[in-house]
Amino acid sequence: MNLVTTEILKTNEVKPGYFLHDYNAPLMAKTSEPGQFIHVRVAAGPHPILRRPFSICSAKEDRLQILFRVVGEGTHLLSKVMPGEKIDIMGPIGTPFKIEHKPAVLIAGGIGCAPLYFLALRMKEANIPVRFYYGARSVSDLPLHEEINAIAGELNITTEDGSLGKKGLITDVLPDRLTQDFAVYACGPETMLHALKKILDAQGISAQFSLENRMACGVGACMGCVTRTISGFKRVCVDGPVFSSDDVVI
Ligand SMILES: Cc1cc2nc3c(=O)[nH]c(=O)nc-3n(C[C@H](O)[C@H](O)[C@H](O)COP(=O)(O)OP(=O)(O)OC[C@H]3O[C@@H](n4cnc5c(N)ncnc54)[C@H](O)[C@@H]3O)c2cc1C
Ligand code: FES
Numbered sequence: 001m002n003l004v005t006t007e008i009l010k011t012n013e014v015k016p017g018y019f020l021h022d023y024n025a026p027l028m029a030k031t032s033e034p035g036q037f038i039h040v041r042v043a044a045g046p047h048p049i050l051r052r053p054f055s056i057c058s059a060k061e062d063r064l065q066i067l068f069r070v071v072g073e074g075t076h077l078l079s080k081v082m083p084g085e086k087i088d089i090m091g092p093i094g095t096p097f098k099i100e101h102k103p104a105v106l107i108a109g110g111i112g113c114a115p116l117y118f119l120a121l122r123m124k125e126a127n128i129p130v131r132f133y134y135g136a137r138s139v140s141d142l143p144l145h146e147e148i149n150a151i152a153g154e155l156n157i158t159t160e161d162g163s164l165g166k167k168g169l170i171t172d173v174l175p176d177r178l179t180q181d182f183a184v185y186a187c188g189p190e191t192m193l194h195a196l197k198k199i200l201d202a203q204g205i206s207a208q209f210s211l212e213n214r215m216a217c218g219v220g221a222c223m224g225c226v227t228r229t230i231s232g233f234k235r236v237c238v239d240g241p242v243f244s245s246d247d248v249v250i
């Protein structure tokens with residue numbers, strides 16, 4: 001893990017309230033794996049004191065990219081920083097997805113698309129076929145659907161308001177049987193992971209879930225991010241964020 005003050009190369013509001021940031025971070029970019037995150041100091045001054053965690057959305061050559069949605073003060077401040085300014089980032093942190101060399105089903109809810117987009121990029125490089133399932137409230141909450149469409153063999157979209165893809169929830173359109181022939185990876189809101197776990201458990205299938213619990217230190221010291229697992233409480237920042245669906249209690 002590295003701690004660097006680095007330059008913001010590019011910012012792009014891809015949809016209203018959704019920003020892509022590119023940072024110049026050669027060492028981090030080289031060592032980052034899908035599922036890991038960076039812990040970002042969102043403002044140069046002392047406030048807010050806590051960093052904010054964001055999944056790595058892509059890492060190539062010298063560039064590290066994140067995708068974030070503005071939800072509160074920290075993400076609002078981050079959305080205001082401009083290319084050429086400096087930013088303090090720490091990472092890569094956490095256990096990444098374990099890439100299995102068999103056809104993959106990737107299931108993203110909302111901003112959970114960020115780590116799964118990175119995973120799909122790596123799978124494309126490794127010639128692993130990807131079926132991508134991507135659900136959100138509305139088409140305006142699907143910031144990467146065109147990019148995902150360009151790399152995934154199949155993209156299935158649902159929106160709750162029916163503005164793109166099938167109307168409904170992403171868990172409504174999964175294949176009837178998610179057989180052991182597929183490796184399943186998911187990231188999204190707890191409600192989605194809860195519904196998905198029920199489906200997986202009923203079929204006797206396990207998946208890799210990336211959790212997005214609220215965090216403080218981000219390095220395993222404060223216990224501020226713990227989640228319940230069948231083997232006790234675990235820290236999402238360093239024991240995860242990727243866990244087996246068999247292990248998590250949600
Ligand atoms: C490992 C990990 C990876 C993440 N990756 C991404 C990412 O790629 N892109 C992205 O946009 N966000 C991601 N998040 C969530 C992101 O860290 C929070 O949205 C951010 O910290 C909110 O900061 P804020 O100051 O703007 O909001 P706050 O003022 O802290 O909170 C505003 C609102 O957002 C809610 N909120 C805050 N944090 C979370 C959270 N972790 N999960 C759900 N709701 C939350 C609060 O309950 C509140 O309603 C990730 C979180 C984790 C733990
Ligand atoms: S955020 Fe401090 S232990 Fe995970």
